[in-house]
Structures are given as structure tokens and as C-alpha cells.
Amino acid sequence: MAQGDNGSSKSSSVTPYEEALDALSSLITKRTRVGDVNMEERFNVLYKYLKMLDLEEAISNMKIIHVAGTKGKGSTCTFTESILRNCGFRTGLFTSPHLIDIRERFRLDGVEISEEKFLVYFWWCYDRLKENTDDNVPMPTFFHFLALLAFKIFAAEQVDVSIMEVGLGGKYDATNVVPTPIVCGITSLGYDHMEILGNTLGEIAGEKAGIFKHRIPAFTVPQPDEAMHVLREKASQLNVPLQVVTPLDAKLLNGSRLALGGEHQYINAGLAIALCSTWLKMNGHLEDSYLKHIQHTLPEKFIKGLTTASLQGRAQIVPDQFINDEIPNELVFFLDGAHSPESMEACARWFSLAIKDQDQILFHQKLDNSNFSNQVVKMHNGETVQKKSTQILLFNCMSERNPQLLLPHLMKTCADHGVYFKKALFVPGLSVYHKVGSHALPATDSDVDLSWQLTLQRVWENLMQGNKEGKSNNSAPEELNMEMSASNCEHSAVFSSLPLVLKWLRDTVQQNQSTRFQVLVTGSIHLIGDMLKLVKK
Ligand SMILES: Nc1ncnc2c1ncn2[C@@H]1O[C@H](COP(=O)(O)OP(=O)(O)OP(=O)(O)O)[C@@H](O)[C@H]1O
Numbered sequence: 283m284a285q286g287d288n289g290s291s292k293s294s295s296v297t298p299y300e301e302a303l304d305a306l307s308s309l310i311t312k313r314t315r316v317g318d319v320n321m322e323e324r325f326n327v328l329y330k331y332l333k334m335l336d337l338e339e340a341i342s343n344m345k346i347i348h349v350a351g352t353k354g355k356g357s358t359c360t361f362t363e364s365i366l367r368n369c370g371f372r373t374g375l376f377t378s379p380h381l382i383d384i385r386e387r388f389r390l391d392g393v394e395i396s397e398e399k400f401l402v403y404f405w406w407c408y409d410r411l412k413e414n415t416d417d418n419v420p421m422p423t424f425f426h427f428l429a430l431l432a433f434k435i436f437a438a439e440q441v442d443v444s445i446m447e448v449g450l451g452g453k454y455d456a457t458n459v460v461p462t463p464i465v466c467g468i469t470s471l472g473y474d475h476m477e478i479l480g481n482t483l484g485e486i487a488g489e490k491a492g493i494f495k496h497r498i499p500a501f502t503v504p505q506p507d508e509a510m511h512v513l514r515e516k517a518s519q520l521n522v523p524l525q526v527v528t529p530l531d532a533k534l535l536n537g538s539r540l541a542l543g544g545e546h547q548y549i550n551a552g553l554a555i556a557l558c559s560t561w562l563k564m565n566g567h568l569e570d571s572y573l574k575h576i577q578h579t580l581p582e583k584f585i586k587g588l589t590t591a592s593l594q595g596r597a598q599i600v601p602d603q604f605i606n607d608e609i610p611n612e613l614v615f616f617l618d619g620a621h622s623p624e625s626m627e628a629c630a631r632w633f634s635l636a637i638k639d640q641d642q643i644l645f646h647q648k649l650d651n652s653n654f655s656n657q658v659v660k661m662h663n664g665e666t667v668q669k670k671s672t673q674i675l676l677f678n679c680m681s682e683r684n685p686q687l688l689l690p691h692l693m694k695t696c697a698d699h700g701v702y703f704k705k706a707l708f709v710p711g712l713s714v715y716h717k718v719g720s721h722a723l724p725a726t727d728s729d730v731d732l733s734w735q736l737t738l739q740r741v742w743e744n745l746m747q748g749n750k751e752g753k754s755n756n757s758a759p760e761e762l763n764m765e766m767s768a769s770n771c772e773h774s775a776v777f778s779s780l781p782l783v784l785k786w787l788r789d790t791v792q793q794n795q796s797t798r799f800q801v802l803v804t805g806s807i808h809l810i811g812d813m814l815k816l817v818k819k
Pocket residue numbers: 351352353354355356357358378379469470546547549550595596597618619620621624625626628629807
């Protein structure tokens with residue numbers, strides 16, 4: 283029987299799945315900072331766990347694609363999985379973090395693992411580790427356990443290819459126990475997790491290049507010189523043939539669109555194509571000559587993979603279901619889990635283009651269906667007015683991040699595209715980051731500490747003061763009633779919870795029927811997960 287956090291037995295109302303999540307939560311420890319612990323020593327313990335789980339041989343036989351990087355790992359892995367699945371292979375995909383359910387991290391043939399299978403493999407690993415660990419070799423930490431579980435699942439399910447996304451860094455990441463991957467990929471590098479990985483791009487690149495293995499081919503995307511220099515140096519030390527892949531040329535998709543939105547996805551797609559073609563070649567499925575052609579034409583199965591892949595919370599557009607029944611498309615959420623300066627820019631570019639695209643789509647819908655009046659709205663007094671779009675920012679980021687870096691990148695890139703936010707809303711996350719399952723939800727809304735959100739608000743208001751010329755191009759609504767916010771300033775507001783934000787947005791939409799609200803939700807993948815839980819109910 284699993285024990286609760288306070289040591290008491292769980293009541294019988296706890297489902298087996300919740301019971302497993304409770305056990306998983308017990309493995310969560312505070313994140314290690316450099317100097318706290320010997321990273322190498324901690325990494326090396328993983329080999330003991332592999333032995334306990336009898337996974338050593340299975341891992342060395344797996345046909346693994348291993349991907350590290352700062353931005354685009356999840357997207358690159360998702361494209362890679364989708365391409366190889368469409369080529370007819372059984373796939374296993376391990377990614378992080380998850381948005382709503384931990385099982386999103388383990389996909390078999392493109393679908394998250396079923397609860398039944400998860401439970402079987404979970405307890406198989408957990409129980410064995412419990413039996414074999416002690417004070418000298420304690421239970422693995424949360425992420426170590428998840429990576430071990432992924433290896434177990436993919437081995438037992440006998441997938442043809444395992445695509446493993448590094449959780450953090452590379453060299454000492456739990457996924458790096460793989461001895462001989464088929465091919466490695468390094469996505470776009472930038473500044474993130476500097477407290478753990480180092481302060482320069484060179485140091486960060488060095489950590490990520492820690493996934494390179496002797497003579498195993500590796501690919502990367504165009505990188506800043508400082509990072510590329512280190513990647514090349516590390517590659518040559520290990521005789522790794524390292525190639526730089528250019529972004530996918532959109533023309534190769536024969537008029538279709540990439541399934542994941544944003545210009546940056548062409549970089550990730552280019553890398554995914556290189557990883558897949560190398561994996562196919564190394565496993566005897568592609569001729570060399572064919573690989574040369576791939577620069578000029580893409581096989582249909584590759585196109586299908588790239589245009590049907592799916593990943594939640596990255597450039598995802600979700601119309602609010604609640605509003606939609608009555609007034610279509612008045613409140614639309616643009617969700618993107620960007621949380622580093624570079625990804626903020628990518629996200630801002632995507633949002634700025636996507637809102638224009640959305641207006642286009644609605645305009646065409648109107649032409650196709652004369653009853654669907656989305657550009658023009660009839661007011662209570664019978665008057666018809668032209669509908670306007672207003673942009674709202676909904677933001678939160680973890681306190682380790684520097685809002686002085688993130689928010690200016692976001693504001694400037696949007697402004698460069700002529701997009702100005704009517705209001706920025708700051709709100710704490712709903713779930714507790716370091717818990718899973720029912721533990722992830724706080725017991726009560728009261729006593730929420732809003733000091734971080736008030737700091738974010740100050741940064742935003744200062745930016746707006748310094749940017750007076752960047753006036754809003756949204757002419758409506760004139761007044762937004764911010765009654766429910768904890769702190770209302772000229773350009774922003776702080777709310778104490780996401781449900782309150784959602785209620786305020788829905789009320790505001792009702793009160794401003796001539797306006798379409800386009801809400802960019804970003805800054806934290808956890809915020810995106812919380813938002814999806816609320817709006818997709
Ligand atoms: N090649 C890229 N260059 C810059 N930004 C990118 C790129 N790819 C993705 N992004 C941005 O990063 C966000 C996260 O994308 P993705 O999940 O693919 O990356 P990740 O490396 O797995 O990130 P995480 O740090 O969340 O694990 C996206 O929502 C987008 O804003």
C-alpha cells in the first residue's frame with residue numbers, strides 16, 4: 283500500500299493511478315545547483331539502477347535517436363517520431379515536461395501510454411528499485427526515475443526506434459546513459475538554466491555536446507559562433523561526424539504546412555529530417571543516393587509526418603469552448619510555452635503572424651457562410667459595427683527566470699510586427715510545479731503569495747513607460763473593468779488565480795461584443811498546462 287506524504291495510508295478512494303502518482307511525487311527533490319552535489323557521481327549511480335532493472339543489455343540494443351539543445355528539442359523529437367511512424371516503424375518517444383498528465387512524456391506509436399500499461403511498468407520499476415536501494419544508493423530522483431521508466435517501456439514494448447529528449451543539459455542528463463545511439467541531434471542553443479549549465483554559450487554548448495558518442499553521427503542547426511566552435515571541438519575529440527543542417531525549405535512540403543506553427547519550426551523540421559534519414563540509412567532502409575535527393579524532394583511519408591505531428595502547448599491555438607457555443611471565436615487563446623529570451627522572440631513572431639492569419643481565416647469563413655458573421659456584429663440597438671481585434675498578454679514565469687530579459691524581447695518583437703497588448707495580465711500558476719497528480723493542486727486559493735507577479739507587473743509597467751510611442755493600435759474596448767484583479771495598473775493587472783482571469787476574460791468578452799480577444803499565454807509551460815486544463819474542460 284502506498285503511503286501518503288504524511289506517512290498515513292491512502293484511503294480506498296484513491297485510484298491506482300493516483301497511488302502511482304503519489305509514489306512518484308515522493309521522488310521529487312529540490313533541483314540541484316552546481317556545487318551542491320557531484321553531478322558526475324550522481325550520474326554514475328544511474329548505471330546501478332540500470333543493473334537493478336536488468337536494462338543494461340536492452341539499452342545497448344535499442345535504436346536510439348538522442349536530442350539535446352536549448353530550444354526546439356520537444357518539437358524536433360515530435361517531428362522525428364511522426365516521420366518514422368509514417369514510414370511504418372513502431373516508435374517510442376520520451377519528452378519533458380508534461381502539460382497535464384505525466385503519461386504525455388511516454389508516447390508509443392504517437393499516442394501517450396495507456397494508464398494500464400503505465401501502471402504495469404511503473405510498479406515493475408518502482409518495486410524493484412525499492413527492494414534494491416538503501417541508504418548508500420537511495421531511490422532515484424524524479425527525472426532519473428522517469429528516464430529509467432522510459433527505457434523500460436520502450437524495451438518491453440519492442441519499439442523499432444526510441445526517440446529520447448534530454449531533460450536538462452546533456453552530459454549528466456539521465457537519458458545520457460545510452461551507450462551507442464544511432465544518431466544525435468543538437469537543437470538551437472541559447473541562454474537557459476544557466477545556474478546549472480554555465481553562464482556562457484560556450485559552456486552551455488559543452489554540456490549539450492556531452493551527448494556525443496565516439497564516431498556516432500551528429501547533426502545540429504546553425505548556431506552562434508561561440509556555441510558552434512565548442513560543438514565542433516567536442517565532436518572532433520570523439521571523431522563524431524558533425525553536420526550543420528539548414529532549415530527546411532517550405533517549398534518541399536508541396537503546399538502543405540508544418541503541423542507546428544512558427545517560423546522557428548522550419549529549423550526544427552530540417553534537423554528532424556536529417557535525424558530520420560540518417561536513422562533510416564544506418565538501419566539499412568535508405569540508400570546513400572536517396573539521401574542526396576532529400577535536399578531537393580521530400581518523400582511523401584516525410585511530408586505526412588511533418589504536416590500531421592502534434593505537440594500541445596507549442597504555438598497552439600485554442601478558441602474558448604465556453605464562449606464558443608454562443609458567440610464563435612470571440613475569445614481565442616494562443617498558447618506557447620516559451621520561457622527563454624530566444625524562444626520569447628520566436629513566440630512573439632509566431633503570435634504576431636498567427637493573429638493576422640486568424641483574421642484571414644475568419645474573413646474567408648464569413649464569405650463561405652453568410653450566416654457566420656464574424657467581421658460584423660449587430661449591437662443591442664440594432665446597429666451593425668465592424669468587429670475589432672484586441673490583444674491581451676497572460677504571463678507568468680518561474681522566479682529563477684529574469685523578466686528583465688524575457689518581457690522586453692516579447693514586447694519588442696511584437697511591436698516590430700505592429701502588435702501592442704491592450705493589457706498584460708500576471709497570474710501565479712495553478713499547480714505546484716514540483717508535484718504530480720492530485721498533489722499538484724493547491725488546497726486553497728487564499729493566501730497566495732503574489733509578490734513575484736507584482737514584480738513582473740512592475741517590469742511591464744516600466745517597459746510601457748519607456749515605450750510611450752508604442753501606443754496600442756487597438757481602438758476597442760475603451761474601458762476594461764478590472765474589478766477582480768488584485769492590482770490594476772494602467773497597462774496591466776495581477777490576478778490571484780487563473781480561474782479568476784478566465785472569468786474576467788469571459789465577462790469582458792460578453793461586455794464588448796464588437797471585439798475579438800486574442801490572448802497570448804506564455805512564459806511558463808506550467809501556465810500553459812494549467813490553462814489547457816481549464817479551457818479544454
Ligand atoms: N528552433 C527554435 N528557436 C527558437 N525558439 C524555439 C525553437 N523551437 C522552439 N522554440 C520555442 O521554444 C518553445 C518550446 O519548444 P520545444 O518544446 O520544442 O523546445 P524544448 O527545447 O523542448 O523546450 P523546453 O525548454 O520547454 O523543454 C516553443 O514554444 C517556442 O516558443
